[in-house]
Amino acid sequence: MTTTAEKKAQGNVVITVERCKGCGFCVEFCPTHALKLSDQYNSKGYHPPVLISKDLCNGCDMCGLLCPDFSIYGFRIKKNK
């Protein structure tokens, strides 16, 4: 791990797959392009988003603000050090 990576804010997203309608707002407007639409379907037949890599997410919660179905939100991981 380099120092820049350590300085970077770390985050994660929580996705309620069943509530998603696959609009893709979170994928399109994620500032770090950390999300993509999954190949899997939910029970309604939509493709929910998945996090490509946890290293990409900085927990800015842009996806959470944009989501019209309240099915995703991001949060920042507080480092203990």
Add this chain to the structure above:
Amino acid sequence: MKGVEMEDQMYEIEETMPLNPVESFLRMDRMPHIWCPSCGIGTTVNCFGRALETSGLDMDKVAIVSGIGCTGRVAGYLNLDSFHTTHGRPIPFATGLKLANPELKVVVYSGDGDLFAIGGNHFIHAARRNLDMTVICVNNFIYGMTGGQVAPTTPISATATTAPHGNFEQPFNLPYLAESCGAVYVARWTAYHVRYLTKAIKEALAKKGFSFIEVLAPCPTLYSRRNKLGDGLDQMVFYKEHSEIQHNIDTKTATLDFQGKIIVGKFVDKERPDYLTLMNEHYQKKFGDKYTPYKG
């Protein structure tokens, strides 16, 4: 060793995972909502929830009133004291609510057809009187729930069910209308400008007097599809690329053309005594000590 560290960290995340901040403002038993995939109304509700969270208001003292239409459903989904009124009448209902109980923070959350076609008269008079309420108008340029008829905000040349050859009627410029009627806070944002919108709602909630926010939102099923503009995501990208933030400009120039430049921003933020203050001042001047100021 690294893997173990990773697992430990992940375990920690699970432990400290926060709840979705808007969920406490929603009636989760009513989810999923009826709005179409990629409709922008849900995004505005999301911003409203975030604004409420940071506003520091007592949730028992916030009431939300909606009219009829897609946006009219908002009142039913928010976990506040809410009322779903008849078509076009959220502002008269909110007026009564505010005057009977001035302690309440009354929010009117409705669509463009409801507030400006059927309820247009109520809107201009509430703004003229400067009633202390916040009006959030989700403008999707069309009557969504009834099947895509021309609304008072449909831009010229846009197609609708009742205008198959394009609309020729001059649409309303909502911020200009609100300002000329006397609103003290006027802003326009789109469903794409989530952070600005959240801030604007927070400011409007804190403002004493008639505050008005217009939010442009995509209607994928009727407006976008009929006009061959793609789905809601394409409209959001369009908002991102074609909107220009201009604060404090003359609202007369903030017109909306069909797929033209969108001027967004905070246009008006001024001070003017509200209806109840004016009433109490007036009668105190007239009757002196004989008049007890009205407090609800």
